[in-house]
Amino acid sequence: MIQIFFSATQYAAATVTAALRAGLFGPRAAHRRILVVSNTAAVPEVGTPLDRMPGFGELRPEFDQVHSWNAFISPHHPAGWSPRAQDAHLWEKALRLAWDLGDEPVEIACESIQANPSRAVAEIFADSPVHVYADGLMSYGPTRNRLPRTLSSRIARVLHLDLVPGLRPLLLSEYGVASEPVPHEAIVGVLDRLGRESAGVLAGRLPADDPPTAVLLGQYLSAIDLITQDEEEELHLRMVRAAVRAGHRSVLFKAHPSAPAAHSRSLESAAAGLGVRLTVLSEPVLAETVFAHLRPTLVVGCFSTALMTAAAFYGIPVARVGTDLLLDRITPYENSNRVPLTVIDAALPDAETDTVGEPLDLDALAGRLAPLLRAVGYCMQSRKLHDLREETAAWLTEHLAEHPRYFKKRRLTSLRLPGGSPVRAEALRRSPTVRRVVRGIRAAQP
Numbered sequence: 393m394i395q396i397f398f399s400a401t402q403y404a405a406a407t408v409t410a411a412l413r414a415g416l417f418g419p420r421a422a423h424r425r426i427l428v429v430s431n432t433a434a435v436p437e438v439g440t441p442l443d444r445m446p447g448f449g450e451l452r453p454e455f456d457q458v459h460s461w462n463a464f465i466s467p468h469h470p471a472g473w474s475p476r477a478q479d480a481h482l483w484e485k486a487l488r489l490a491w492d493l494g495d496e497p498v499e500i501a502c503e504s505i506q507a508n509p510s511r512a513v514a515e516i517f518a519d520s521p522v523h524v525y526a527d528g529l530m531s532y533g534p535t536r537n538r539l540p541r542t543l544s545s546r547i548a549r550v551l552h553l554d555l556v557p558g559l560r561p562l563l564l565s566e567y568g569v570a571s572e573p574v575p576h577e578a579i580v581g582v583l584d585r586l587g588r589e590s591a592g593v594l595a596g597r598l599p600a601d602d603p604p605t606a607v608l609l610g611q612y613l614s615a616i617d618l619i620t621q622d623e624e625e626e627l628h629l630r631m632v633r634a635a636v637r638a639g640h641r642s643v644l645f646k647a648h649p650s651a652p653a654a655h656s657r658s659l660e661s662a663a664a665g666l667g668v669r670l671t672v673l674s675e676p677v678l679a680e681t682v683f684a685h686l687r688p689t690l691v692v693g694c695f696s697t698a699l700m701t702a703a704a705f706y707g708i709p710v711a712r713v714g715t716d717l718l719l720d721r722i723t724p725y726e727n728s729n730r731v732p733l734t735v736i737d738a739a740l741p742d743a744e745t746d747t748v749g750e751p752l753d754l755d756a757l758a759g760r761l762a763p764l765l766r767a768v769g770y771c772m773q774s775r776k777l778h779d780l781r782e783e784t785a786a787w788l789t790e791h792l793a794e795h796p797r798y799f800k801k802r803r804l805t806s807l808r809l810p811g812g813s814p815v816r817a818e819a820l821r822r823s824p825t826v827r828r829v830v831r832g833i834r835a836a837q838p
Contacts (some may be wrong), residue, residue, distance in 0.1 A: 417501070529736075534777055607643075608632065646677075719797050767783075
């Protein structure tokens with residue numbers, strides 16, 4: 393059996409490697425394993441490919457070959473290209489020839505199956521079983537796009553990081569796909585080894601005798617149009633002020649790799665005015681490497697998955713900033729970022745108003761988050777998760793007053809759920825759907 397693993401980020405490749413070392417893809421000797429790397433950035437030509445990043449040597453031994461998806465489909469962009477249906481078989485022949493696959497059966501493991509390049513690969517290898525792995529908080533949310541039966545029936549499982557112990561992913565659950573967590577010890581071990589080379593970068597940038605005690609996480613949210621650049625700069629300043637409020641005077645800001653340098657300069661200026669020693673880390677170093685190397689006593693961010701890895705993998709206290717703004721701003725309601733945002737907002741203390749510095753009680757989180765996320769998930773994708781309607785209505789009846797920030801009145805109204813506005817007769821008369829049904833009833837009458 394040939395197993396082909398598709399990864400677009402170093403973190404994704406680490407997740408796959410951890411799953412392999414935990415034995416979740418069978419014995420090493422029984423399989424030929426190929427890693428296919430891709431870069432889905434807007435301009436991938438100026439970025440560093442995954443297989444050329446520091447630390448990749450720690451992942452390489454698990455794979456017999458490494459190939460570039462960008463190079464194979466050039467000049468097409470991996471995020472926008474997929475084969476025409478009538479050409480899929482030809483592309484499979486081309487891939488088998490280029491990668492020396494012969495006629496052997498192929499098994500696929502890929503990230504977000506709703507989008508390219510994963511969707512394209514699944515269409516090319518149209519008879520192969522598919523394993524979906526999710527490395528972030530989005531796995532706890534519903535499937536974004538509807539999948540054809542020819543694809544959904546081939547998905548064997550969802551592999552995910554158990555960032556909230558006991559919380560089961562909604563991803564692909566409507567198709568009856570089972571989920572399986574990657575063991576903590578496996579992923580932490582891979583991340584630690586992956587970070588050994590990058591740790592030298594940190595050692596060269598930070599004072600050994602007085603390292604930063606708080607880490608701030610940048611996400612570059614303006615790039616995905618959730619907030620403006622000015623609002624994002626202000627969000628970073630709020631993180632610095634929150635760290636100062638918690639008693640920290642030496643702070644490391646881990647900038648998003650794609651964020652403009654102007655963000656960092658304005659932050660440095662503001663930190664100097666607050667009397668804070670700020671180190672801006674713009675090098676491509678995983679947040680988990682920073683956590684393992686520095687062992688900070690506080691991590692602050694907006695809704696980055698790294699907040700939960702800090703808490704779940706390293707036991708570091710975490711806090712949030714700015715989730716209220718994002719909950720108010722995020723559109724449409726189906727936006728997949730809504731679920732990570734909800735998890736962080738509901739699970740973490742507010743760094744600007746609450747007492748921070750204590751580790752999260754992870755054991756109690758799943759019971760508290762599960763019904764909330766199922767209700768949010770139903771409101772996001774009610775047509776796919778129709779089995780959750782009664783449960784959601786009952787939960788909203790009892791708990792909506794405690795959690796109004798996660799639900800929009802307009803959405804509740806359109807779904808006829810508790811908390812929505814009463815439907816008036818005039819609105820019904822104007823509804824195209826209602827008018828169409830009424831015409832049908834009248835036409836059927838003798």
